[in-house]
Amino acid sequence: LLSEAQRERFDVILVRPRNPLNIGAAARAMANFGFMQLNVVAPYEPSWREARSAVGAGKVLQNASVFSTLAEALGRGTLAVATSALTHRRAEQRVIRLPALAPYVNAEFECGGRPAIVFGSEKRGLTREDLSRCHLLVEIPTDSRQPSMNLGQAVAVCLYELVRPANNGPETEGPLTPTVQTPVDSGMLDRLEEVIDRTMTTTGYSQRITAAANRHNLHLLLRRLRFQAADARRALGFFRRILWQLEDRDR
Amino acid sequence: LLSEAQRERFDVILVRPRNPLNIGAAARAMANFGFMQLNVVAPYEPSWREARSAVGAGKVLQNASVFSTLAEALGRGTLAVATSALTHRRAEQRVIRLPALAPYVNAEFECGGRPAIVFGSEKRGLTREDLSRCHLLVEIPTDSRQPSMNLGQAVAVCLYELVRPANNGPETEGPLTPTVQTPVDSGMLDRLEEVIDRTMTTTGYSQRITAAANRHNLHLLLRRLRFQAADARRALGFFRRILWQLEDRDR
Numbered sequence: 001l002l003s004e005a006q007r008e009r010f011d012v013i014l015v016r017p018r019n020p021l022n023i024g025a026a027a028r029a030m031a032n033f034g035f036m037q038l039n040v041v042a043p044y045e046p047s048w049r050e051a052r053s054a055v056g057a058g059k060v061l062q063n064a065s066v067f068s069t070l071a072e073a074l075g076r077g078t079l080a081v082a083t084s085a086l087t088h089r090r091a092e093q094r095v096i097r098l099p100a101l102a103p104y105v106n107a108e109f110e111c112g113g114r115p116a117i118v119f120g121s122e123k124r125g126l127t128r129e130d131l132s133r134c135h136l137l138v139e140i141p142t143d144s145r146q147p148s149m150n151l152g153q154a155v156a157v158c159l160y161e162l163v164r165p166a167n168n169g170p171e172t173e174g175p176l177t178p179t180v181q182t183p184v185d186s187g188m189l190d191r192l193e194e195v196i197d198r199t200m201t202t203t204g205y206s207q208r209i210t211a212a213a214n215r216h217n218l219h220l221l222l223r224r225l226r227f228q229a230a231d232a233r234r235a236l237g238f239f240r241r242i243l244w245q246l247e248d249r250d251r
Numbered sequence: 252l253l254s255e256a257q258r259e260r261f262d263v264i265l266v267r268p269r270n271p272l273n274i275g276a277a278a279r280a281m282a283n284f285g286f287m288q289l290n291v292v293a294p295y296e297p298s299w300r301e302a303r304s305a306v307g308a309g310k311v312l313q314n315a316s317v318f319s320t321l322a323e324a325l326g327r328g329t330l331a332v333a334t335s336a337l338t339h340r341r342a343e344q345r346v347i348r349l350p351a352l353a354p355y356v357n358a359e360f361e362c363g364g365r366p367a368i369v370f371g372s373e374k375r376g377l378t379r380e381d382l383s384r385c386h387l388l389v390e391i392p393t394d395s396r397q398p399s400m401n402l403g404q405a406v407a408v409c410l411y412e413l414v415r416p417a418n419n420g421p422e423t424e425g426p427l428t429p430t431v432q433t434p435v436d437s438g439m440l441d442r443l444e445e446v447i448d449r450t451m452t453t454t455g456y457s458q459r460i461t462a463a464a465n466r467h468n469l470h471l472l473l474r475r476l477r478f479q480a481a482d483a484r485r486a487l488g489f490f491r492r493i494l495w496q497l498e499d500r501d502r
Contacts (some may be wrong), residue, residue, distance in 0.1 A: 203492045
């Protein structure tokens with residue numbers, strides 16, 4: 001999980017992007033995850049103009065830097081991470097999978113470095129020459145039947161991985177229940193149980209031979225469901241109403 | 252990390268999408284991460300036609316199902332996960348952050364359930380009514396200055412999180428779940444809801460001004476309580492019996 005200051009010292013580099021919508025999408029993902037520095041290498045000029053002048057282009061695009069080569073764009077960078085979909089090509093540098101990336105980036109910041117992540121063009125990805133300027137090749141774990149990601153989506157997924165809080169402490173939360181409410185106490189459950197049991201009898205849902213089993217199931221169910229106090233109060237009111245109406249009929 | 256078979260039993264649901272490029276991008280992200288079942292709710296018709304006929308639209312779009320309501324789209328689903336950017340709105344169900352999602356989905360598969368993830372429209376996200384049909388609300392940890400993600404990118408990030416191999420040795424622990432039982436599907440909950448709602452009206456528990464709020468609370472409650480299929484069947488039988496007796500009285 002990168003700090004805000006770290007995100008500002010992290011370069012996102014797009015090499016030869018062609019599609020203005022993808023450029024815009026990449027910039028938007030950066031803003032979504034708090035990254036500021038976009039470096040664009042040799043963009044297709046009309047696309048770059050269009051992306052930059054788009055409505056809502058935002059600060060990231062306004063402040064982007066354009067370079068003619070990847071070498072220049074990497075300038076101050078100390079760790080260049082290339083991205084790729086799963087590929088059978090023989091990589092010439094260390095390959096890691098995306099979920100393993102964050103520790104490398106953190107370590108780089110810790111020793112005063114400036115990491116960068118590099119995305120290739122939509123059609124061709126990064127060339128061998130581009131890759132040779134990178135320290136690490138990170139693979140996004142895509143399906144082998146459809147490995148190639150859209151550029152904007154690839155940027156979003158990689159940046160998410162870098163800001164994603166680790167989730168490895170044991171979850172302290174229990175099963176699905178909202179956090180702030182008051183659990184129901186046993187006395188309340190007993191009252192609810194009693195009125196439901198009477199309703200089962202009054203309606204004929206419980207017959208003589210099934211009554212005990214139904215009551216037992218009801219016991220178990222009410223405890224398993226983890227009612228909150230407010231739920232139980234409502235349910236109690238509702239069943240009293242039902243019972244009152246049914247008994248009214250019988251009078 | 253979901254298996255291939257699990258990904259095929261996982262529904263991705265887009266509610267009222269407007270932009271054909273976003274629909275296409277969502278489908279592409281699904282293919283990238285090995286998900287097959289796209290359910291689309293009330294899409295803007297011309298956009299849907301355009302997305303579906305786009306070059307390279309692919310299998311996911313060809314096999315997508317269209318529904319007119321979220322309730323129908325959730326049909327067989329047992330755990331509906333709503334998505335949202337960081338929001339100040341007061342949520343009415345349990346909120347977790349995206350990195351904590353996988354254990355919930357895994358636990359659901361392990362007890363034989365069918366999870367679904369639900370994305371709202373580009374402009375408005377999910378409505379309160381949509382949200383009330385969901386068990387969990389998952390937040391993507393975006394920057395508060397630019398919280399709102401593009402739809403296709405949000406889908407990519409969420410699905411990546413679900414297939415992302417854990418990178419920290421011991422798998423994270425899942426939430427507590429009941430052991431051997433079958434979770435209830437959304438269609439069954441809808442039927443149960445309907446009969447309880449009718450009972451609330453017939454008994455006069457719901458008056459004209461409280462009916463909508465009561466129905467909304469009932470929605471939330473039934474999803475929060477995590478009924479098992481057998482519980483729901485019993486409850487349905489019981490309420491049908493109540494209703495039959497009450498309506499019998501009125502004849």
